[in-house]
Amino acid sequence: MAERRLTTIGFDADDTLWQNEQFFRMTQERFANLLADFAEPGPLSERLLAAERRNLGHYGFGIKGFVLSMIETAIEVTDARVPASVIRDLIEAGQDMLSHPIELLPQAREAVEALAGSHRLVLITKGDLLDQERKLAQSGLGELFSGVEIVSHKTPAVYAEVFVRTGDGPERAMMVGNSMKSDVLPALSVGSWGVHVPHDLTWELEHDAAPVGHARYREIEALGELTPLVEEIG
Known part of the structure; x- marks a missing residue:
């Protein structure tokens, strides 16, 4: 043979x-809803993607880096006025992603x-x-x-x-x-x-x-x- x-x-x-990616998209929609008073979904998505690209060298790939990039973007688009409740909700969203069934x-x-x-x-x-x-x-x-x-x-x-x-x-x-x-x-x-x-x-x-x-x-x-x-x- x-x-x-x-x-x-x-x-x-x-x-x-x-x-996998569908859970990131669902969380990104949640992110957009939380920040609807501060930014339109389109520009917000672009800011988030830029933060993810910028942070790859620091956080690598995965949910934790994604959550940190969402928090960073929330601080940026609100001129550091993002409510603590929004930060809490973003952390909870990441925890939900980390426990989602396969x-x-x-x-x-x-x-x-x-x-x-x-x-x-x-x-x-x-x-x-x-x-x-x-x-x-x-x-x-x-x-x-x-x-x-x-x-x-x-x-x-x-x-x-x-x-x-x-x-x-x-x-x-x-x-x-x-x-x-x-x-x-x-x-x-x-x-x-x-x-x-x-x-x-x-x-x-x-x-x-x-x-x-x-x-x-x-x-x-x-x-x-x-x-x-x-x-x-x-």
């Missing part, structure tokens, strides 16, 4: 295996189960450590993964190191995720396959142009298409 070209498959977690995306469980017997699966995700561990535990998928990597940033160096340590190197690995910027492009840059699974609510800061024509780039509409793709690659 010929040697497999692909032995290790990395999966993103948020908005690839389970819902909702697996369609075909996620089936795809992971189908590939776990034939390939080494690695969960590669970024965000708050405790929150990501909580979500993985609730998902019921944890035992199907050979490794779990919760990282600060998804860079080419991170993918190269993970795929060497957990598999047979990046050339025999694939990364599957909804973020072109974090999941697909950096994996392709180190010689892996990169599979984009679009999600309707992907965060603006995760957008990037598709590498159309790249030999190892693929796009599928849903995770149900992943197993046939892996079999095709061999």
